Every structure is written in structure tokens, then in C-alpha cells.
Amino acid sequence: xxxxxxxxxxxxxxxxxxxxxxxxxxxxxxxxxxxxxxxxxxxxxxxxxxxxxxxxxxxxxxxxxxxxxxxxxxxxxxxxxxxxxxxxxxxxxxxxxxxxxxxxxxxxxxxxxxxxxxxxxxxxxxxxxxxxxxxxxxxxxxxxxxxxxxxxxxxxxxxxxxxxx
Numbered sequence: 001x002x003x004x005x006x007x008x009x010x011x012x013x014x015x016x017x018x019x020x021x022x023x024x025x026x027x028x029x030x031x032x033x034x035x036x037x038x039x040x041x042x043x044x045x046x047x048x049x050x051x052x053x054x055x056x057x058x059x060x061x062x063x064x065x066x067x068x069x070x071x072x073x074x075x076x077x078x079x080x081x082x083x084x085x086x087x088x089x090x091x092x093x094x095x096x097x098x099x100x101x102x103x104x105x106x107x108x109x110x111x112x113x114x115x116x117x118x119x120x121x122x123x124x125x126x127x128x129x130x131x132x133x134x135x136x137x138x139x140x141x142x143x144x145x146x147x148x149x150x151x152x153x154x155x156x157x158x159x160x161x162x163x164x165x
Contacts, residue, residue: 002056004094006101009051009063014039016060017053024084029122032144032151047079049109052101054085054094061089064102069115077112077164083125095128103132103158112164117153126154134158 009017018039024030037045047066054062066079081102085094106114116134118125126136134156142150 004061004097005055006097007053007055009053009065011039013053013060013063014042017063018042020060020063020084020086023087027087028146029119030084030125032146034146046082047109050079050102050105050111052098052105054089054098056089061086062094062098064098066102066106066111066114077110079106079111079114081114081116083128090124095125096131099128099132107160107162110163112160114158116156118156120152120154126156129156129158132158133161 018036021031021033021042022036025033025036045067047068050066052064053060062083062085064081064083066081069075069078069080083095083098083102085098103114114134116125116129117140118129120126120139130136135158137155137157140153140155143153144151
């Protein structure tokens with residue numbers, strides 16, 4: 001794998017970011033989403049300050065971003081984490097680079113808790129999150145349907161040791 005640069009996501013990355021999200025949708029083990037949103041919708045839903053990409057040359061091969069968990073002021077430091085890799089880039093340490101970077105950036109921006117919801121079948125993602133201090137809160141049983149099949153979601157969180165202590 002060529003040199004990978006962790007960088008701030010830019011609008012010029014939109015097509016590649018959404019293409020990676022599409023790959024995740026197609027696995028049926030990354031998200032309940034069934035359609036790729038427009039860039040405008042994706043952009044509106046994600047926190048603008050915490051968006052990173054992994055670049056190999058001019059190719060975006062992974063990304064991480066945060067979404068707010070609540071509009072209530074008390075939860076301003078809590079966010080939901082999304083992290084996606086090109087399928088061809090999985091298993092090469094890229095997830096670790098992205099997760100370390102988004103954790104650092106989130107703490108620099110004042111976030112004290114990151115949350116993730118992961119399908120139990122996505123064991124690699126659960127292990128990655130645990131490696132970076134996320135703990136399992138529990139499993140939401142039959143929380144949503146995908147293609148007519150009820151799916152469980154493992155809820156995980158990471159509390160910062162730097163912010164809000």
C-alpha cells in the first residue's frame with residue numbers, strides 16, 4: 001500500500017466519500033441506510049469541524065466524521081462516529097489511523113464522548129473500537145429492519161481522558 005496521508009475532508013472529496021459510503025451500504029453490515037445521500041444532505045448532517053479522510057495519492061480510501069447525537073446544549077460534547085474504508089483497503093491498519101486521528105481531532109474540538117452503533121456481525125469494527133478505548137454499552141435487540149430482517153446493534157462509547165474530566 002502506498003503512503004497514506006490523513007487529511008481534512010474537503011468538498012472536492014465528496015464524490016469519493018459518498019462512493020465509499022455506497023460500498024458500506026452494499027455490504028449490508030455497515031449501516032441501515034439503503035441509499036447514498038446527496039452531498040448536500042451528508043454535509044448538513046455531519047459536524048463540520050470533525051471530518052477526515054485517508055488519502056493514497058489522489059484517491060480517498062477511507063473517511064471518518066461525526067454527527068451530533070442531540071440538539072440539547074448539555075450534549076454539545078457528545079457525537080456519533082462514522083468510519084468507513086474502501087473494501088480494498090480493509091485489514092491494512094487504515095482504520096486505526098483514521099480512528100486515532102478522529103479521536104484526537106474530536107478532543108481538540110471539545111468532544112468528551114464518542115458513540116458508535118455497530119452491527120454485531122461487523123466484528124472487525126467492534127474490535128477496532130475496543131482497541132481505541134470504546135466500551136460496549138449493550139446490544140439493542142431487533143432495533144431496525146433491513147430488507148425485511150430485524151437487526152441488532154451493538155452500542156459502544158468512548159469517554160475522553162482529556163476533555164470533560
